[in-house]
Amino acid sequence: MSGMDEIAVLGVGMHPWGKWGRNFAEYGVHAAREALADAEVDWRDVGFVSGAITVRCGYPGYVAGSTFARALGFTGAQVASSYAACASGVTALSVARGQILSGACDVALVVGADTTPKGFLAPQEGERPDDTDWLRFHMVGATNPVYFALHARRRMALYGATPEDFAAVKAKNSRHGVHNPNARYPKEYDVDDVANSPVVSDPLRLLEICATSDGGAALVVCSMDYARSKGITDPVRVAGLSTVTPTYPDTVIDLPYLATDSAATAEPPELGFKESIGARVYAEAGLGPSDVDVAEVYDLSSALELDWYEQLGLCEEGEAESLLRSGATSIGGRIPVNPSGGLGAFGEAVPAQAIAQICELTWQLRGQAGARQVDGARVGVTANQGLFGHGSSALLRRAS
Amino acid sequence: MTTTSQAIVRQRVPAVEGFFTMDDEPSLIGGRLDTGGYCFPRHLGGSDPRRPSGEVEEVLLSRRGTIWSFTNSAYPPPPPFIVAEPYVPVVVAAVELAEERMVVLGQVAPGWTVDDLEVGMEVELDLGVLYEDDDTDYLTWQWRPVGLEPAPEEGGAA
Numbered sequence: 375m376s377g378m379d380e381i382a383v384l385g386v387g388m389h390p391w392g393k394w395g396r397n398f399a400e401y402g403v404h405a406a407r408e409a410l411a412d413a414e415v416d417w418r419d420v421g422f423v424s425g426a427i428t429v430r431c432g433y434p435g436y437v438a439g440s441t442f443a444r445a446l447g448f449t450g451a452q453v454a455s456s457y458a459a460c461a462s463g464v465t466a467l468s469v470a471r472g473q474i475l476s477g478a479c480d481v482a483l484v485v486g487a488d489t490t491p492k493g494f495l496a497p498q499e500g501e502r503p504d505d506t507d508w509l510r511f512h513m514v515g516a517t518n519p520v521y522f523a524l525h526a527r528r529r530m531a532l533y534g535a536t537p538e539d540f541a542a543v544k545a546k547n548s549r550h551g552v553h554n555p556n557a558r559y560p561k562e563y564d565v566d567d568v569a570n571s572p573v574v575s576d577p578l579r580l581l582e583i584c585a586t587s588d589g590g591a592a593l594v595v596c597s598m599d600y601a602r603s604k605g606i607t608d609p610v611r612v613a614g615l616s617t618v619t620p621t622y623p624d625t626v627i628d629l630p631y632l633a634t635d636s637a638a639t640a641e642p643p644e645l646g647f648k649e650s651i652g653a654r655v656y657a658e659a660g661l662g663p664s665d666v667d668v669a670e671v672y673d674l675s676s677a678l679e680l681d682w683y684e685q686l687g688l689c690e691e692g693e694a695e696s697l698l699r700s701g702a703t704s705i706g707g708r709i710p711v712n713p714s715g716g717l718g719a720f721g722e723a724v725p726a727q728a729i730a731q732i733c734e735l736t737w738q739l740r741g742q743a744g745a746r747q748v749d750g751a752r753v754g755v756t757a758n759q760g761l762f763g764h765g766s767s768a769l770l771r772r773a774s
Numbered sequence: 775m776t777t778t779s780q781a782i783v784r785q786r787v788p789a790v791e792g793f794f795t796m797d798d799e800p801s802l803i804g805g806r807l808d809t810g811g812y813c814f815p816r817h818l819g820g821s822d823p824r825r826p827s828g829e830v831e832e833v834l835l836s837r838r839g840t841i842w843s844f845t846n847s848a849y850p851p852p853p854p855f856i857v858a859e860p861y862v863p864v865v866v867a868a869v870e871l872a873e874e875r876m877v878v879l880g881q882v883a884p885g886w887t888v889d890d891l892e893v894g895m896e897v898e899l900d901l902g903v904l905y906e907d908d909d910t911d912y913l914t915w916q917w918r919p920v921g922l923e924p925a926p927e928e929g930g931a932a
Contacts, residue, residue, distance in 0.1 A: 514864075514881055514914070515866070520847055575845045622821050631818075634876050637811075637876070
């Protein structure tokens with residue numbers, strides 16, 4: 375698997391995150407036009423449109439790829455739409471990579487956008503006792519923050535994490551996010567602000583739980599030959615993508631399940647599900663954690679960012695708190711994490727978020743990230759996960 | 775519905791059928807895959823690639839386990855959770871079952887708060903009221919710490 379053929383990221387674009395209340399397609403089209411302009415590619419030259427689906431915006435959301443294509447003007451381009459919950463963006467990119475590497479197209483547009491309701495994400499209406507997502511709300515009252523908090527408490531019990539550590543993650547990401555014009559909350563918070571916000575699910579407080587946002591993000595990706603034909607010799611390249619599922623038995627409780635798999639007659643795999651997400655992307659790229667200069671990880675809660683440090687191999691298990699306290703994961707540190715401000719500064723726009731992570735790394739690897747620039751970044755990795763077993767990670771790099 | 779001269783006897787029914795027994799010492803109803811692993815709920819089946827669609831035998835899961843982690847929901851969860859007024863924060867525990875080598879989520883019995891709980895604490899399965907109407911209690915499974923009483927509620931002085 376090592377030495378996967380690469381594709382180039384030619385252009386990136388975003389619509390600022392917020393609670394704008396407009397049609398999701400508007401955000402997607404805005405982001406797409408920015409990405410096309412950034413790439414200096416005419417929309418009519420795009421051979422494939424890969425849409426990341428939103429399930430909250432009716433039928434046009436289910437056929438997101440064609441919704442965006444129609445809004446940009448139908449050109450006869452091929453189209454697909456992907457849904458993998460929070461992982462939808464990387465799934466859509468992986469479909470585009472397949473089209474490019476198979477020779478079906480030279481240039482593809484990947485777009486995700488969402489318009490979100492207020493409050494907790496809840497399942498669709500209706501009584502569905504055979505749906506584990508419905509059951510966890512109905513029979514237990516287990517919201518998403520409940521699962522985030524179970525993992526936070528576990529870190530406290532196993533590794534001596536403190537609520538102050540979790541608050542420090544939020545504070546760090548907010549210091550990064552103030553420099554990001556696309557962030558929804560460009561405001562600096564300190565640990566006292568976090569401690570003064572109400573508890574949502576003990577030990578996590580309101581400022582540590584990701585909100586839901588409107589937003590849109592897009593990528594123009596192409597074959598390496600096409601990039602060269604445009605005179606671009608050292609583009610940001612997608613060196614690895616991971617869309618792995620768990621390996622049985624998955625013994626870590628996670629959304630939206632009521633129970634884990636059982637290890638009664640099968641030993642858990644050497645790498646847990648989240649560890650396997652990064653392992654795949656490193657293997658595809660032929661690189662390892664020590665090569666990474668910058669990471670964008672899914673801080674659905676402040677504490678989950680600490681889990682990712684370990685799951686991506688940025689430190690050993692149980693050492694995430696020391697890595698954080700050392701300042702290594704702040705801009706200026708050894709391995710800055712979430713220079714964009716992360717979900718803490720954005721709130722989640724589900725189908726756009728994994729694409730937004732790649733936009734940020736592209737700016738970082740090009741040296742275009744302004745006040746939040748990670749000096750000399752050449753290799754970046756993203757990580758997230760969609761519920762029901764969707765891994766999501768991308769490894770981006772430049773040669774020099 | 776049965777009535778007496780004094781009061782209506784309330785019915786107790788599972789909020790959803792098939793998740794637990796209604797015995798005095800209730801058990802969760804899980805599944806046992808033909809490769810030997812367990813699952814909960816039973817209808818979800820397993821994902822063991824050795825036999826992904828093998829038979830799933832009905833089996834009662836261990837009634838005792840240890841807390842893997844715990845939390846609460848300070849705000850009322852959204853539907854399809856049915857919120858009783860006034861809302862008392864739901865406490866949730868993820869509980870490790872030794873024989874099954876799996877972790878099962880559930881509410882913690884009323885009266886217990888996160889301040890009373892610890893990772894590693896032994897708990898036992900019980901049934902409790904999820905919501906109610908005029909004559910019926912709709913039940914769910916709950917974990918109850920073994921051999922302990924919850925700390926008394928703090929008095930008015932703060």
